[in-house]
Amino acid sequence: MIRTKQVGEQLIIYLRGRLDVQLSAEVEREINEILEKHPKGDVVINLAEVEYMSSSGLRVLVAVMRILKANSRRLKLCQLNSPVRKIFEVVELMDMFDIYETEEEALAS
Secondary structure (H helix, E strand, O other), X not given: OXXXXXXXXXXXXXXXXXXXXXXXXXXXXXHHHHHHHOOOOOEEEEEEEEEEEOHHHHHHHHHHHHXXXXXXXXXXEEOOOHHHHHHHHHOOOOOOOEEEOOHHHHHHO
């Protein structure tokens, strides 16, 4: 469900599958463990392989963003597919996150 890749100071987290109420607590716990192991640099979350995201999934991303901001780090999201992008638009969170079309754009920002 989750894999990571280090690119310089930045960490890329790849999420896959469904980010719904059944899985969001586990995903949040795993991401928090990853952040503890990588305490420096910005974090890019690649959502290309997320097929569904509920409000529970959005809550996980908000929680991760708050943790990073508290440590002067940035959360960047990239490669939102159409269904996931629509959820962000419906709940009006597009402006709350740094969202990029590609992973390369997110890393370069």
